[in-house]
Amino acid sequence: MSQKAALLIGNLNHTKSQWQEVESVASKLYEYPTGSREDFISKCQKGDFDGVYALYRSNDSNKITGNFNDELLEALPSSLKYICHNGAGYDNIDIPACTKRGISVSSTPVAVNDATADVALFLMLGALRNITQSFRAVRQGNWRGNFALGHDPKNKALGILGMGGIGQAMAKRARAFGMTIQYHNRRRLSPEEEEGAKYVSFEELLKTSDVLSLNLALNPSTRHIIGKPQFDIMKDGIIIINTARGPLIDEAALVDALNSRKVWSAGLDVFEEEPKIHQGLLDNENVVLLPHVGTATFETQRDMELLVLDNLKSAISQDKLLTQVPEQK
Template sequence: MKIAFFSTQPYDRQFFEQENTGGKFIYQFYETHLGPHIVQAVENVDVVCVFVNDKVNAEVIAVLAEKGVRIIALRCAGFNNVDLAAAKTHGIAVCRVPAYSPEAVAEHTVAMLLTLNRKTHKAYNRVREQNFSLTGLLGFNLHGRTIGVVGTGKIGKAFCRIMRGFGCHVLAFDLYEDEDLKKEGVQYVTLDELYARADIISLHCPLTTDNKHMLREASFQKMKDGVIVLNTSRGALIDTVAVIEALKSRKLGGLAIDVYEQEEKVFFRDLSDTVIEDDTLQRLMSFPNVLITAHQAFFTDEALTQIARKTLTNIEKGLHQRVSDDDPAFLD
């Protein structure tokens, strides 16, 4: 079974090679993302394995189908970058890893919140310079605060439970309410009520055509002054131009993001010796109350092991299945 990997990093090679027990799979690794510019290079493979910023649109899928590719394997939970209708039309199955380690992402979200609130990143740098002043490092107790969680799938559920452990009041919005969370004290409300009541809002939902820029100017106007927003899901859930205006007007008290709308141009690479031409990202990074990490919420040993293991299991199963006209392209 031959697999072509795109957007490959050294850790992808490490974890997928260690899970290739018995040498069942033959790998081809490409550092570039998959898109129209490289798809013609795909030859004699059964599967393409892609990540969050690969562009698997109808044009790319048509070429993959011509070249005999049978499966598009996402080594992530989100699938907004794949044209599922085109995949189904061409009889290509799609698989993903929806539950590799929800705790990894939830815990990183909490780490970002604590860092942004208690300013531990600034305190660390100060002490290294022998500056032991506490001025400018004031935070607030999370205990007793109201947390709004948008999306209570596996990651959102893990995040809710952590915040309940902090003694927070947790409000949630999801199209499908989780009965276990309700029994544990999480209150489901409308999205507008969540915006109005929450001190901190955390996004844990997939990106779809319906919720792109769900946090935009009108959304921010419904929120409390000084609200903190967290996003470890997908960058396009937030209108970046609108969030900058909300930061400038002090509507937002803080922003912590592990994802960014245009991240494919900068994330997962070392640009320390490069002039970054993305003025919007540069503006975001200029705010003292903005914390950005480069899509690392998933990045734990446990998560990467599960991603590799589940992806290969999906592929092995999928090569023995057929995508029917009645079934969706997804393989569980």
């Protein structure tokens, strides 16, 4: 048996028995289900987790430990070589700092693609049809209330910023509604991956899209990638969809663009300072809002947990991650 321990931070909701199976490759299983950042760092410094080679953490467990930044990474046991993260986004982990310390990081792409794309499509259709006004009115006994006509998706140009797994799943769904697909990415996809989508520059994507869907990771280079200068060159009446990360958009600039009707409507599952939501978004009936529930299905949550555990077992037994973050490849 390998003399390499594993640590679970937070809880597992769907794969507790699979976590116990990790003991077949790990010398010991540690758990830190609840607590505080200060307590966790203190336990690390006292040596409570010495020998941990790989750990499981999640966006949910971030409320326990806080961000994996220099301070926390410095406190982790020197034996740690792998961080297996549950979440497609991992902006709460300092990847350059991990790389500098020789720590490899994995995330959960693929497992999240369908559920997130489903929510993006839901938000897009809701935004196209101005659905918030009707939702509010019917529950208030006001029948249609401030009802206004919406738009069909058919023949609209969907611009996808970030054509990874989620973006491609979104494109597949949008084609069924008769939309044309264009995208901008760090690299152009192969013809097989594009499936007829048109690769365009960032500027052309902004200028020619009827609907813009954000499906890219948050990092220092993408923070506020959409702000006033970008809104200014977009089509009048564009629709904005964001199921990725809130800070990709300058939220105050989005509110201004919505108020001026430069942006006709928006569908948002993520926010710049969530759980706080800009009052201008809450007040605007042209915006469809969800509380970051893109992956919130039983099936997807289980698949995500299983993928993290597979990464954990692979790290301990083979010194290899199955879905290592691209910055480290």
